[in-house]
Amino acid sequence: MTDTPALxxxxxxxxxxxxxRLEVADGExxxxxxPNGAGKSTLLSTIAGTLRPDxxxxxxxxxxxxxxxxxxRGLWRQPHARGIALLAQDALLFPHLTVTENVAFGPRSRxxxxxxxxxxxxxxxxxxxxxxxxxxxxxxxxxxQAQRISVARALAAEPRLxxxxxxxxxxxxxxxxxxxxxxxRVLADRTxxxxxxxxxxxxxxxxxxxxxxxxxVAEEGPTADVLARPRSTFGASIADxxxxxxxxxxxxxxxxxxxxxxxxAHIAVDPGQxxxxxxxxRAVALYLEPPVGSxxxxxxxxxxxxxxxxxxxxxRVDGPGGAEMSAEVTAGALAELGLVPGTEVxxxxxxTEVTTYPA
Amino acid sequence: MRSPQYSGLPAxxxxxxxxxxxxxxxxxxxLMARVDWSQFISLITSESSVAALRLSLITASISTVACLVxxxxxxxxxxxxxxxxxxxxxxxxxxxxxxxxxxxxxxxxYTFGRRGLLGEHLEVLGIQIAFSTAAVVLAQTFxxxxxxxxxxxxTLRTAGQRYDIVAATLGAKPTTVLRxxxxxxxxxxxxxxxxxxxxxxxxxxxxxxxxxGSLQGVTRTLPLEIYLQREVDPDAAVAxxxxxxxxxxxxxxxxxxxxxxx
Numbered sequence: 001m002t003d004t005p006a007l008x009x010x011x012x013x014x015x016x017x018x019x020x021r022l023e024v025a026d027g028e029x030x031x032x033x034x035p036n037g038a039g040k041s042t043l044l045s046t047i048a049g050t051l052r053p054d055x056x057x058x059x060x061x062x063x064x065x066x067x068x069x070x071x072x073r074g075l076w077r078q079p080h081a082r083g084i085a086l087l088a089q090d091a092l093l094f095p096h097l098t099v100t101e102n103v104a105f106g107p108r109s110r111x112x113x114x115x116x117x118x119x120x121x122x123x124x125x126x127x128x129x130x131x132x133x134x135x136x137x138x139x140x141x142x143x144x145q146a147q148r149i150s151v152a153r154a155l156a157a158e159p160r161l162x163x164x165x166x167x168x169x170x171x172x173x174x175x176x177x178x179x180x181x182x183x184x185r186v187l188a189d190r191t192x193x194x195x196x197x198x199x200x201x202x203x204x205x206x207x208x209x210x211x212x213x214x215x216x217v218a219e220e221g222p223t224a225d226v227l228a229r230p231r232s233t234f235g236a237s238i239a240d241x242x243x244x245x246x247x248x249x250x251x252x253x254x255x256x257x258x259x260x261x262x263x264x265a266h267i268a269v270d271p272g273q274x275x276x277x278x279x280x281x282r283a284v285a286l287y288l289e290p291p292v293g294s295x296x297x298x299x300x301x302x303x304x305x306x307x308x309x310x311x312x313x314x315x316r317v318d319g320p321g322g323a324e325m326s327a328e329v330t331a332g333a334l335a336e337l338g339l340v341p342g343t344e345v346x347x348x349x350x351x352t353e354v355t356t357y358p359a
Numbered sequence: 360m361r362s363p364q365y366s367g368l369p370a371x372x373x374x375x376x377x378x379x380x381x382x383x384x385x386x387x388x389x390l391m392a393r394v395d396w397s398q399f400i401s402l403i404t405s406e407s408s409v410a411a412l413r414l415s416l417i418t419a420s421i422s423t424v425a426c427l428v429x430x431x432x433x434x435x436x437x438x439x440x441x442x443x444x445x446x447x448x449x450x451x452x453x454x455x456x457x458x459x460x461x462x463x464x465x466x467x468x469y470t471f472g473r474r475g476l477l478g479e480h481l482e483v484l485g486i487q488i489a490f491s492t493a494a495v496v497l498a499q500t501f502x503x504x505x506x507x508x509x510x511x512x513x514t515l516r517t518a519g520q521r522y523d524i525v526a527a528t529l530g531a532k533p534t535t536v537l538r539x540x541x542x543x544x545x546x547x548x549x550x551x552x553x554x555x556x557x558x559x560x561x562x563x564x565x566x567x568x569x570x571x572g573s574l575q576g577v578t579r580t581l582p583l584e585i586y587l588q589r590e591v592d593p594d595a596a597v598a599x600x601x602x603x604x605x606x607x608x609x610x611x612x613x614x615x616x617x618x619x620x621x
Contacts, residue, residue: 090521092521094522109530
């Protein structure tokens with residue numbers, strides 16, 4: 001079993017205006033969300049040991065990573081001696097080494113004999129579903145394949161803490177669901193911190209969410225709570241997602257009220273199991289008449305409230321069986337449809353923009 | 360064939376451009392025209408020629424190794440660290456590149472010569488450097504070092520530090536990172552820097568004649584031999600010059616080749 005110690009850290013960087021405290025329980029995955037410049041990458045760099053804070057301390061399990069007082073003096077463990085692996089947006093596979101040599105790099109650096117290191121590399125490559133690329137050079141891989149291999153390389157180093165800095169931000173959108181599913185598997189029961197912009201990462205990968213704003217913690221809590229009742233500005237902006245809880249069907253989720261939402265089932269859920277469908281408000285279109293053609297998700301609904309948001313208006317509607325959702329409508333379309341609270345509409349949700357996952 | 364591309368250049372630009380190319384190439388043609396081909400082999404295989412060529416190749420090779428041993432750490436420290444006075448130091452270290460070599464030779468003489476800053480103390484230990492083969496190597500290293508440093512510095516800056524950070528977070532100690540990641544990634548720049556340093560060492564004249572003198576088989580390298588033969592046997596000087604031209608052309612080819620891999 002992998003060693004999965006708890007992390008607690010407290011850092012202060014005057015110049016970047018960062019002053020925050022983070023705790024991660026052992027085996028827990030925490031998603032760090034926040035706008036650009038909120039201090040997310042600074043936090044990861046400090047924990048990894050590539051950036052020295054003005055003041056602060058961090059402990060991983062019983063081990064002190066750093067403990068520096070004002071002026072940056074004090075105990076400072078070098079990055080290579082921390083047992084912390086860092087995954088970035090880009091896979092950053094060493095271009096001069098093969099895939100196997102890349103993954104074997106961590107074990108080799110630890111002093112594992114060549115043969116055993118290669119065997120470990122094979123095992124981790126299989127674990128991330130990239131065994132077939134073992135002999136290739138990084139230049140012969142797609143972005144998604146390279147990122148899988150960089151996950152294998154990080155895990156092969158047997159880190160006690162895994163840091164992920166927007167690991168899927170640079171991937172082609174079609175690759176994201178499968179990489180996310182793979183991460184969901186490897187992050188389970190592993191102490192890890194994932195910085196992300198995508199609310200689905202927080203929902204699917206993290207146990208807890210920490211929202212950073214202006215260099216400090218704006219709010220934190222269990223993922224579902226923060227998304228249901230966001231208290232920070234950024235929390236509210238990312239919680240802007242429709243969640244449709246129910247039981248899994250062959251290709252979607254049936255709500256407790258009986259309405260079915262078809263989706264692209266990126267993550268396999270056995271029919272009958274509890275599941276959630278997630279989709280963005282902009283994936284919802286509203287019509288006064290049943291739409292022509294045959295969209296798969298057409299739901300009769302009633303407008304509850306309207307909320308202007310800059311150039312667009314957020315329309316909250318009540319669907320069948322008590323299901324509710326938000327639709328993003330332009331001000332022009334709103335006027336054309338003449339929507340007011342109480343208007344009967346048909347909500348159409350593009351099945352390709354619906355993601356389902358186990359609850 | 361490359362497809363014709365709009366260059367947007369005024370026609371007159373071609374006149375000085377072609378004149379410039381001719382200015383560089385014409386002397387090479389003139390040199391080739393003067394080569395006595397029937398005597399060529401015997402001229403470049405005469406005892407003094409072979410001794411000079413041998414000495415040149417040996418000293419230039421040792422100098423290149425010395426440049427690697429000293430220059431690689433210098434470039435890495437200049438790129439990866441920050442310290443007070445760094446930019447001034449960097450300019451000073453690159454000085455031999457722009458200094459007249461004869462000035463370098465005099466400076467070396469007052470450092471390692473019998474009365475020199477260090478030479479005085481070495482003399483006590485029974486070590487004499489000036490006017491020896493070691494002096495040739497020192498002179499060549501002095502003028503070639505900046506070429507290696509500049510070339511490697513550029514490559515290191517372009518490569519950045521991202522891979523090194525990844526390697527460190529995978530548990531690799533600093534020496535392992537340097538050996539397995541940093542240096543392999545800048546290998547093309549390192550190779551072209553070493554080739555440039557070798558070429559500069561091979562062509563060294565001013566610092567060598569000032570600091571090491573011109574003793575056949577000991578300090579008389581190929582450029583010195585050519586300069587000497589010019590008075591005595593111009594045909595030999597021309598033939599040996601052609602040898603150095605061929606070496607120079609090979610060097611350019613090698614540098615282009617190693618850069619091309621990047």
